[in-house]
């Protein structure tokens with residue numbers, strides 16, 4: 547499960563190299579925007595891909611969304627991305643499906659970018675999670691958009707937030723979350739290319755559908771190379787420096 551890659555090829559490659567054996571790659575959107583390898587990341591995503599949900603930056607880059615909803619730095623990056631993309635990759639972005647997406651091979655699960663109610667909505671707090679988790683017709687929803695790795699879990703009367711606790715700041719690590727039957731979950735695999743939880747490492751997750759275990763993963767990647775591409779492209783400096791802070 548990959549989300550919010552944001553044109554960061556180095557982070558994407560590190561996640562793919564660290565991922566255990568898997569049957570399918572799910573991409574929760576924001577494939578482009580912010581970092582400097584949009585064509586390469588789209589091409590890699592297309593090779594891997596089967597299941598996709600579009601993100602707001604994907605829509606902005608291919609003209610499906612007005613840039614007035616973006617902050618100035620994000621809008622600049624979206625315009626730069628649009629200029630870089632090949633016609634073929636622009637057309638591919640335009641054709642990405644809107645969430646929620648469900649697939650027959652993964653029962654009782656749906657995939658969205660923001661929330662099941664609104665593809666552009668941010669689910670950050672327990673309060674934000676209440677309505678999406680309660681109206682969902684499936685027990686597990688995978689979402690992205692916030693760049694914050696973690697999950698929400700609900701029974702009929704209570705909703706809690708969970709963030710994986712890691713032991714190091716620079717090594718590859720995993721945290722397992724066994725899903726319990728009868729509970730409902732919103733799960734964010736974290737952002738591959740621009741984490742915002744204070745941890746610079748690329749984030750992703752693996753879902754074992756038989757054992758019903760979500761494994762949150764963080765992996766170090768070639769940060770300097772990703773930053774150098776951003777600086778060389780003359781994208782806003784902050785888009786490079788923020789990667790080191792995970793903010």
Ligand SMILES: [Fe+2]
Nearest residue numbers: 550576601691
């Ligand atoms: Fe994003």
